[in-house]
């Protein structure tokens with residue numbers, strides 16, 4: 001993909017800064033900020049081309065004349081709006097500035113968080129502007145929404161690392177989203193990234209009580225679901241967490257006043273915090289011009305939400321989940337989920353999705369066609385065309401019996417996601433394949449390995465092995481570094497040879 005782009009990024013100035021993060025966001029010129037701790041990025045992108053590849057072309061086409069609220073409704077991405085007049089406001093000029101906040105509670109975002117980026121992207125596609133807010137300040141406090149226990153306090157080093165990790169992902173994805181939206185107005189950046197620590201670090205407790213606390217009603221604060229639920233629990237709620245809604249509420253006031261942001265979006269669990277913001281804007285700035293919008297939580301078919309606490313979180317950062325495994329996840333979603341995911345997680349037209357749904361009911365439908373389309377679209381959106389090509393290449397190459405020649409990079413790419421082990425070169429060379437399968441832990445015994453080999457299920461670097469006497473030769477060690485063993489189609493073992 002060739003993208004002509006001009007990007008500015010100001011990272012927080014280091015030395016004295018808590019957020020002196022040194023992450024280098026790839027391909028992005030970094031300008032030193034005159035304002036300490038300000039994290040700001042803007043993206044202007046113009047033409048957008050795609051190289052030919054073996055995957056379907058991406059869903060293109062900005063929809064600048066469309067009403068974003070109607071689109072979100074059609075795609076099950078709309079839960080509530082604070083006022084129905086948002087519908088008319090967003091269909092006429094000027095474009096709106098819309099923000100979504102992300103607290104740095106982990107070093108990567110996950111699939112549930114992607115919904116916020118997708119909704120921002122729909123606004124971009126419809127000609128509006130997007131602001132992603134990193135909660136450098138709110139992350140120190142911890143949002144009680146949807147949590148039954150107080151969040152553990154994060155140390156500053158961890159917060160810093162998390163801010164770097166999630167900022168890089170958000171910027172990467174939103175740049176691609178803005179490119180599809182073909183926003184070319186250089187006077188007004190289509191995407192900005194801000195850190196709320198920039199304004200909170202200068203506000204004293206007395207300022208806060210005077211400027212914010214005075215306008216907040218304790219009764220209203222107590223009635224928020226996040227507070228009510230916690231007060232019913234044995235542990236109760238700390239004053240710090242109780243204050244969270246006012247921090248997020250004041251962010252909206254600040255962004256409304258200083259950055260012209262008039263819409264805040266978030267998952268349905270953010271309703272209380274978002275309305276804290278619209279209330280404060282009404283009381284402090286005496287205007288009705290601010291809107292909140294929530295989207296439903298993305299759920300698995302068993303009704304549990306995609307999050308980060310449980311095992312097997314679908315991370316967006318390639319260092320936590322490779323593009324190959326990310327792709328595989330979507331390729332394997334059950335038929336019952338695929339249409340819902342196509343609507344919520346891709347930008348494919350509703351017509352194309354309806355056609356895929358009809359095809360699924362048709363005799364001769366090739367299983368997983370809809371899943372393949374889903375996997376392509378979501379992987380391309382999150383990891384870019386390059387990440388998608390890497391995932392597809394690995395998928396083809398890693399299929400047992402595949403004709404494609406494996407290389408060390410492809411095998412290393414899955415090394416973090418499948419079991420792996422390291423063995424010295426001279427221990428591996430001339431070892432029998434049966435012994436290697438057992439000593440690496442791929443199979444439990446030599447007799448199990450022999451049985452599998454006889455059934456035609458034991459593979460060395462994707463080639464089926466028939467001979468019981470097969471020994472590892474130098475040219476079986478790919479690029480002198482790795483061996484891929486497979487027991488059947490699913491069980492793999494990467495052997496790193498040192």
Ligand SMILES: Nc1ncnc2c1ncn2[C@@H]1O[C@H](COP(=O)(O)OP(=O)(O)OP(=O)(O)O)[C@@H](O)[C@H]1O
Nearest residue numbers: 105112113115266267296297298305306307308309
């Ligand atoms: N499955 C989801 N669908 C839509 N939005 C989500 C989902 N999960 C999280 N979000 C959004 O991301 C925000 C941040 O998530 P948060 O850190 O509170 O919880 P989480 O990442 O789901 O973690 P945990 O698994 O620990 O509950 C949430 O407030 C919510 O709006």
Ligand SMILES: N[C@@H](Cc1ccc(O)cc1)C(=O)O
Nearest residue numbers: 101102103135138143248251
């Ligand atoms: N409370 C949001 C993050 C957020 C932080 C500050 C805001 O102004 C908005 C949103 C969450 O937990 O994900």
